[in-house]
Amino acid sequence: MKNHIIADMFEKMAAVLEFKGEMPFKVNAYRKASRVIGDLQVDIEQIWRQGRLEDIPGIGSGLAKKIDEFLRTGRMTKYEEVMADVPPGLIELLEIQNLGPKTLALAHEKLQVNNLEDLKRVLADGSLARLPGMGAKKAENIIKGIELYERAKGRISLGIAVPLVEEIITQLQERTSVKRISPAGSLRRMRETVGDIDILVETEKGAEIIAEFVHLPQVTRVLAAGDTKGSIIVEGEIQVDLRAVRPESYGSALQYFTGSKAHNIHLREIAKKRGLKISEYGIFCGKKQLGGSKEEEIYENLDLVWIPPEIREDRGEIERAAEHNLPNLVSLEDIAGDLHVHSNYSDASISIEEIARKAKELGYSYIAICDHSQSAKYARGVEVERSKHKWQEIKQLNTKISGITILSGTEVDILADGTLDYPDEILAQMDIVVAAIHSGFKQRVTERLIAAMQNPYVNIIAHPTGRLISKREGYEVDLDAVLRVAAQTGTALEINAYYDRLDLSDVNARRAADMGIKLAINTDAHLLEHFRMMRLGVGVARRAWLEPKDVLNTWPLEKIRQFCQQKWQKLK
Ligand SMILES: [Zn+2]
Ligand SMILES: [Zn+2]
Known part of the structure; x- marks a missing residue:
């Protein structure tokens, strides 16, 4: 049935024509046709075969011809014409609620917004809110629209799920007498996106807690409310399940519902060989329960050490647990600083002083201010002269604020020809040089990344694959080649903790670490609130089996300086 394809095409045409300022009656004709066809309860092809397209209310001869063309040839000339001169990333944005074609046209014209990433940027730095007729309230609604749009794609990003589940857990703790409570499922394993959200609570009064749960203020619909x-x-779309379990089964239920499926199947096999049985209720020998109150008891009864949730994927962790030889996973407490943060020298709105004070509050000992470089006009890249001014300010702040070292850095653009956006003599004066590709995603990306890594001053490659979880595949890049050169040159790779990036991914970060490459977990913060995303990056790093020794920004500053020095010595 092609009803929905055609309905979608007409809806897109309506949106694009409206965006282009076309007469409202034309726009409305397409929109109405879209709705009618979308709601049609019979196959449009059947009506077409009977020659009755024009019997459908709202379908005149012009629209009927277009449908006929599409059903005959699989193409619609008018559709292609309408879409031709609008960037594809922009068309997608027309689906975002609360944005509207007029606002989008304005953002496109005034702020060069061409895709979702651009839109998020102008929302984050406040420039969209400052446009005539906009304001903070409207901008906030657009952010909500984006969240909805991203959720509609079926998965919730970790950056939305984590704060949401924390909020629900806090509310339940305030309203009821919960004992132990924890997220389970892929969220607890810190997968980059999650389906539904699972929470587990220890209680002997399940019905009471569930009654509170289904009456939480943010609930829009109740699907089930039982005793367990x-x-x-x-928030319209996200399903959250709460399971109430008895104290003697809390650990086994947590283990069971955390998964992964592959991990649990492997555990059950081991149990079976020993004549034991594990379930969500506990670990049993015949009818006798050996354990289940604590998660550890499940593992211990199988002669395994407890395995951190992030690595429960059956990727070798069970064998290592049997040898009592699990990696000493990096944790949030190990993080000593952030090596990629933006200030109001480029496209963020936060001052270096605010950043430094925030970093100090987080217990960091250093923070690198890595603003965009001069060619990055879209992000107010810092020209050489302003760079010098920035160094001056950092120098002053370093004497003014104690207990934190502010590092002068840059996120230097890797240009289309593989050269860097600052001359070497400027890079040489930076404490930290992060290099990144922000344009030309299809142009010789591998060669450009390699050329950048061969520069002795480049310390870290930011978001190495360029993927955006909700909307963009990574660059066309030969990651093996990039990893080889990173290892050879002593260049670190980033795990960008920004929730939509999480780049390198867990699998790729593990490959890098296995080759001896160092990683840096950076937030790429543009707002103070973004510092909270460090935990997402740490989640990815843990899933990648990284230990503190693998992660640059767990090291003392002196050791990082040596790391940079070594590369320079080797390649100068
Ligand atoms: Zn970047
Ligand atoms: Zn950045």
């Missing part, structure tokens, strides 16, 4: 399980929909 409640299911709610929050």
